[in-house]
Amino acid sequence: MKRLTIDLANLPDEGKQIEGELPPEIFDLPKDDAQPAGPLSFELHVQRFGSELLFTGSLSAPFEFTCVRTLHPFVQTIEVPSAAISLEIKESGSIDATDAVREEVLIHFPTDPRCDDADEPQQCEIDPRYLAVDKPGEDAVETPPHAEGDDRWSALDALKNTDSDR
Incomplete structure (x- = not known):
């Protein structure tokens, strides 16, 4: 199945259960972003309510x-165990719900992905070379002397002193 389309003419009044997989290409994410590692799996109940088509069920990818x-x-694996997607029915025929299902999965992306939340958790520790607290306190940088006659901060220091006198 390449797209998730629902034929409204063949949809029973009580709705129907659908399940299957959509190819990873539906996500179409930028190369420097997360990439799909497999298909989007879905188990959804689809039912029509007036001018609305409601999908409820589970999604995972x-x-x-x-x-x-x-x-x-x-x-x-991003899992949405209780997805609820509503689409407005504008015309009879068939409805393509692929983009709505795709977006429902994408909004559940982790804000700050960490490898200890992986399907196979890994040790998630920052390399100590990158921690400022682990670096030696002394460095070889000397504080540069003030330029003679060019004390640009003195005007601000004067303001600070007058403000505290009040």
């Missing part, structure tokens, strides 16, 4: 993220 701490790639 695996993605390869980059850990914000270690910068290592990892796979995490």
Whole structure:
């Protein structure tokens, strides 16, 4: 199945259960973003309510993220166990719900993906070379002397002193 389309003419009044997979290409994400690692799986109940088509059920899709701490790639499955998607019916015929299902999965992306939340959790520790607290307190940088006759901050210091005198 390449698209999730519902034929309204063949949809029973009580709705129907649909399940299947959509190809990872439906996500069409930028190369520097997370990438799908497999198809989007769905188990949905579809029912028509007046001018609305309601999808309820579960969605899941695996993605390869980059850990914000270690910068290592990892796979995490985004699961939406109780999805509820409503589409307005504008015309009879068939409705393509692929983009709505896609968006429902994408809004559940982690804000700061970490490899300890992966399907196969990894140790998620920052390399100590990148922590400022682990670096030696003394460095070889000397404080530069003030230029003679060019004390630009003295005007601000004067304002600070007059404000505290009140």
